[in-house]
Amino acid sequence: MLASSDYTRSKRSSQFNYSIGTGRLGLALQEEYMNHLREVQTRIGFQYIRGHGLFHDDIGIYQEVETEGRTEVFYNFTYIDRIFDSFLAIGLKPFLELGFMPEKLKSSEETVFYWKGNITPPKTPKKWAQLVEATLVHFIERYGFDEVVTWPIEVWNEPNLTNFWKDADQAAYFELYKLTAMTVKAIDARLQVGGPAICGGSDHWVDDFLTFCKKENVPVDFFSRHAYTSKPPVKTADYYYQALEPPKDMLDQFTSVRKQIDAQGFKHLPFYITEFNTSYSPINPVHDTLVNASYLASILVNASDSVDGFSYWTFSDVFEEAGIPKSLFHGGFGMLALHGIKKPTYHLYEFFSQLGDSELYRDDSLYLTERIDGTLVALAWNYSDEKGDVDERLIEFALANQSKAVFVQKERLTESDGNPWRTWQQLGRPRFPSQDQIERIKKTMMPKVETMQLAPGSVSVTHKLAKNEVCLITCLPVDDETSSYRDLDDSKITSY
Template sequence: MKFKQIILFALILSSTGFSVAQEPVKINIDFSSKIGEMKPIWAWWGYDEPNYTYMKDGQKLLTEIAALSPVPVYVRAHSLLVTDEGLRAALKWGSTNVYTEDDQGNPIYDWTVIDQIFDTYIQRGMKPFAQIGFMPKALSSKPEPYRHFWKPGAKYEEIYRGWAYPPKDYEKWAELVFQWVKHSVNRYGKEEVESWYWEVWNEPNIGYWQGTTEEYIKLYDYAADAVKRALPTARIGGPEGTGPGWDKAAEFLTTFLNHARNGTNYATGKKGTPLDFITFHAKGSPKLVDSVVQMNMGAQLNDVEKGFEIVASYPEFKNLPIIIGESDPEGCAACSEADYPHNAYRNGTMYSSYTAAAFARKFELADQYGVNLLGAVTWGFEFENQAWYAGFRDMATNGVEKPVLNVFRMFGMMSGQRVKVSGELNHNHESIIKNGVKGDKNDINALAAMDKNSATVMLWNYHDINEKMGETSSVKLSLAGLPKNKLLVQHFSVDQEHSNSYNVWLNMGSPQNPTASQIKELEKAGQLKMASSPFWINADQSEFDLQLDIERQGVSLLKISW
């Protein structure tokens, strides 16, 4: 395209909220160069406290999450089999009281609460990523003490009580699983339950499982056999261990896969065990440096890479779906900012820019290893009756959505095929794993997709260091492969001024008892906003340039329709 034409487009965009800057970062997007499906790997959520599901703010947030996704969202929750007569919800605690026994040791099944949880999902078009765990008190080999009373600031290991122990009777454990799946089929129908994913336990290579690795494998075998007996077409997987970037976690995943391939099944005596998908976790590791939050996306991506590398080394498993069962900037959603200052990234735009950049690199790593990445679970929901913007890892506070949820709204607008992105780019997954995003080189990059009647470009300006907020960088987008047509351009943004309820709350004076009108204003600010009015471009050729500014820790989405 000629220089004058480039300037003309830049001036048009400047008048609609874009601007022209000196020495912009150059990013090239070729919409004719397809590199893979734009899978909705982001449409997965999870949380510790299952009873929040059907509470006021829980239902509200689930409705919003379901609405932002063009495909069914899968939801994973802990403690679906935990015993607690009071059914109390608390941080890192939940229960359904689904299994008790009479005086003679006969099982008593009560599906009331678990149905309430799953009904809440199904009513919104969502689907359970059904976690088979934890151990009911009547089945625990060490039932006392059973319940924990953890709170932020306490030692994490205090949560591991009687619910974390192996069953005293594996046959009864299997029968519980069988009855649960059978009940689900009777309630929701065979076709619906066939669309779910069933998994066994959570992070059984650390304190969540107070047994050995072999005892977990036995637990899995009995559960998987029970699932398949109740519904042969059901999907079962695991082992849901911690990040394989840790050597012991990698060894655990390998041990499990070896057993699934050719081990002797504890339940059936046959070779191997059912495995329809593979799960592991991936976490970052932020810290406080000179009172400033410093993220470590490299640690999370290293977990992803090591997990993919292990799965890819098994020819019989390489094409199985992979679900990263928890995929987050760090490890404890219920650990608040007040007690853990390195979590200060959570309320504002650092969490949202991190999310955009991290998900793009999961795609890159899946492409590199040729594995089938199906989903990456964001372990962040909401916490009922907590202080406003308390710094939990959540999507909303008191029913008001945080900036990070708007990045998922952007993802929900991206479909079709991912396309090639190139240019003067400082970072990719390899450089971030090795060195992070530090110094004067921001991670300014893009993820782009092409569908039948639209194209989308997600841009971010990410840095590991939480400072210099509001500082902008100019980006020059060279777009190729679009139709010669009249193009409608929409520009959405998450930054200090757009789609940011937290900044609005701060400007209100950080009220802990906001008025009804303030809450209404915050709710409006929590929605995804355009950075400018939509505008048209008459594209007489398939290549042209656009130029815009993007704030540090900001995320933009361009949607081009015809």
């Protein structure tokens, strides 16, 4: 048990909401997508949004027009303006990811995803540079330099994988990065450009990339990487099933890469995790479950020790990398399922948005914070990857000597509370649920709320966590006004 004297107050990091990931940007033209985004922005509040497909043809920025036997380039910003206007209107800044290759600039046919993002280098590098320049200049003209200079500009996505960059050709990526970074800086040296947005398993790219930048005198303003902790999958027609490494594995990845960056002489360089989750697959059922939230709790608590900003992948199941979703719950990355149904991971993030400004204590199952007004807010979790039942975990912390009674509120995510996936199972897993079924599921998507009042004096708060439970505990003093009521007598109420 903690005693109040054990608390060491320090400023709490708020990097948990630095950025949120999204499916390809063209999805922002859908009504349900924007409804989901407004919801997470209202209740959680992210600074940036990052997604693929800025230069994909469904947005159509790069176009070639035949005029009197000549080919002329036309840059069409109709859709991207509509998308970025919508983001900025709700307080979200774009975290620009430059890619994939427009159809007219591709050097060969290789693509990724259901929506066929082309992953090849430009057949005409000069035209790629002109596309980058024209796009950024347009953004500056539309939104103002003071706004656009705050948008990080990331070059490509996971070029260390053949899925995302033809042949995972490192030399070709480095040349693309150099051309792009130089183009960005030629517009204005204050624009922030970085990369290489690699995923885990290829961290030799960290040294290789930074060595290249030093040797070639190529600008780099931040380093970006992705992180997932799922083991090799068991694949079926519609799903990936993957065991997970312990949460510490992801935290160790962050620490290791930070050390590599520093060792290369880039201690000043911000380090962003621009994608992270448990599984890297958009058809892994773990994303829909309580386990996902319980697993990620310690990541959100501890990641900021090594990382300057991180981005959960993704906010919504309006997402089509593996095709149009085939059922309500299908293993999608989103915090929100289709129809605006809140998954446990959504509530984990909302819990984080309610934590205090100061950190008092943390361990492997408890994070204790304090708000400016003195309210204590604790997050507790009990992640387990074991099959079957596990022992409850007791958490307990002390409050300082209180002259007033203390109101305690517990908001609990358990297998039976705030877990709509379970309700969907009980309804027979309707693939395309009726409105009645959707409403029944929504009635069970909120955490269970329990309240109590503790007497004045030295008190402690205890709670037993069920398997994979996540619980937000808020403690605040009570200003008791009972005595101001002249004729109040609860004993006269029937059955009291």
